[in-house]
Amino acid sequence: LFAGDTDFLKGVVAMSGLPPADRLEVCFAGRSNVGKSSLINALTGRKGLARASNTPGRTQEINYFTCGPELFLVDLPGYGFAEAPVAVVEKWQRLLKSYLQGRQTLRRAFVLIDHRHGVKKVDEEIMTLLDQAAVTFQVVLTKEDKVKPKDREKILQQVRKALSTHPAAYPELIVTSSDKGDGIPTLRATIATLE
Numbered sequence: 001l002f003a004g005d006t007d008f009l010k011g012v013v014a015m016s017g018l019p020p021a022d023r024l025e026v027c028f029a030g031r032s033n034v035g036k037s038s039l040i041n042a043l044t045g046r047k048g049l050a051r052a053s054n055t056p057g058r059t060q061e062i063n064y065f066t067c068g069p070e071l072f073l074v075d076l077p078g079y080g081f082a083e084a085p086v087a088v089v090e091k092w093q094r095l096l097k098s099y100l101q102g103r104q105t106l107r108r109a110f111v112l113i114d115h116r117h118g119v120k121k122v123d124e125e126i127m128t129l130l131d132q133a134a135v136t137f138q139v140v141l142t143k144e145d146k147v148k149p150k151d152r153e154k155i156l157q158q159v160r161k162a163l164s165t166h167p168a169a170y171p172e173l174i175v176t177s178s179d180k181g182d183g184i185p186t187l188r189a190t191i192a193t194l195e
């Protein structure tokens with residue numbers, strides 16, 4: 001699945017812009033700075049790939065990457081728009097809802113959580129959207145190399161507790177460090193089992 005070429009395909013701003021639903025896809029969601037670009041780059045082995053989605057102007061787009069001929073990786077850029085105008089936030093949320101509810105080939109959402117910080121209110125909001133759209137989601141903890149060992153278990157417990165209130169949550173957590181490469185093979189293997 002990950003042996004083929006990976007490329008940025010397009011940024012989508014409306015449902016009409018989605019590419020043909022001709023293969024399965026997984027999406028990645030997370031607060032700005034959670035390490036989403038780094039994770040997508042580590043997953044695909046292509047440094048710099050996901051940077052496009054971080055540039056200003058791309059932040060309200062659904063960014064599609066091809067991953068060989070059989071998989072789309074979909075980057076749902078950072079939520080938690082404290083500074084964005086209300087109209088922009090509302091437009092983005094409408095698109096996000098339509099996407100989550102309407103995309104037949106979407107198999108799983110990966111919700112990225114910074115391992116140092118645990119689940120925040122904005123993370124709860126996206127999880128609730130995923131519940132409502134009945135999209136199974138799985139939490140990927142990021143930057144595990146930055147967590148103090150003494151805090152690790154406490155944060156994992158907080159995350160598990162938060163997930164227990166979300167019917168669409170897949171219970172297994174994936175702990176990753178894009179810097180060290182930890183957890184990346186597990187994430188790949190998880191995606192490879194989806195049908």
Ligand code: GDP
Pocket residue numbers: 030031032033034035036037038039054078142143144145146176177178179180
């Ligand atoms: P995004 O905004 O979610 O796309 O986040 P980025 O991938 O751009 O990462 C945000 C910051 O966190 C950058 O400075 C990264 O170098 C850093 N970062 C991302 N992943 C890791 C990781 O696994 N370990 C460490 N130590 N830093 C990371």
